[in-house]
Amino acid sequence: MRKTPLYQAHLNLGARMVDFAGYLLPLQYTSILEEHLSVRRGAGLFDVSHMGEFLVRGEDALAFLQWATANDAARLKVGRAQYSMLPNARGGVVDDIYLYRLGEEEYLMVVNAANIAKDLAHLQGLAKGFRVELLDLSEKTALLALQGPRAASLLQGLTDLDLSQKRKNDVFPARVAGRPARLARTGYTGEDGFELFLAPEDAEPVFLALLEAGATPCGLGARDSLRLEAGFPLYGHELTEETNPLCTPWSWVVKKEKDFLGKEAMLGQACQERLVGLVLEAGVPREGYRVLSEGRPVGRVTSGGYSPLLEKGIALAYVEEGAEGSFAVEVRGRAVPALLSPLPFVPLK
The missing domain is CATH 3.30.1360.120 (Probable tRNA modification gtpase trme; domain 1)
Structure with a gap:
């Protein structure tokens, strides 16, 4: 530990x-x-x-990050940051990250704690052929x-x-x-x-x-x-190596006008399911609970809990593309009615 x-x-x-x-x-x-x-x-x-920090620097730093991340790093001016993702070759997500531009050829990448070793190995593999230095500053x-x-x-x-x-x-x-x-x-x-x-x-x-x-x-x-x-994803729940971010509310991160690893695979996949927000009439949903539509199983909760502001149970869930009608979440064997909700669940500044 x-x-x-x-x-x-x-x-x-x-x-x-x-x-x-x-x-x-x-x-x-x-x-x-x-x-x-x-x-x-x-x-x-x-x-x-516990979060991981990588320093990316060198004359090819921007070109490398354009290939390695789904968002458009070229839009970052010095002193600015953006939410982004590390795609894999299959169109899934290696991790979701925050990228900070510290200098003309220097960037700081913050990654999830559980993914530090995986992300570092992934980026080191992609860095071959680029004039870029990649330093793990997590322990410092x-x-x-x-x-x-x-x-x-x-x-x-x-x-x-x-x-x-x-x-x-x-x-x-x-x-x-x-x-x-x-x-x-x-x-x-x-x-x-x-x-x-x-x-x-x-x-x-x-x-x-x-x-x-x-x-x-x-x-x-x-x-x-x-x-x-706030309707934010947690890696390993809403985003994984197998999930296509274009089938989530965070599809805006993916900038289709540029080239990046896995772009063709990502854009070529039709969404079989989509991630939605649900607000329950009663009870508290948890990860793995089944989502029902007209009494038929159509999906699963990826994250669920109690909203102190709404004073109701809320959930993020993947449901079948095209599923409609009345929704419910199976809570301890009981189908609890649920309404689709835009994200975020509560008004935020």
């Missing part, structure tokens, strides 16, 4: 620790509901140091996520930089609580917020300074309920 630089700080705060992607991380400190609402109404602070990087409507005002008190001038998806150097950091106005909750890239030795002082300034410590439980409420 691996530990982040904040492991002892989590214990000191009474966190309930669990195994996630081989790391000991906080599931919750008080309750998932309280932490969820603290992000929607104030500012919540997450330790996401700590990462915090400060999320919520009060995130900017809370963080502003700890830095001399004018955060009001920073837009969503901006990335920039700063000092936070006297420590050097790279900040990005990005996150995984649907709220405004910042992710803070730090040296491991600076993580705890900045973490504690943010808590003292008024942030609420939040664990994996709230992180998952927040991303589900």
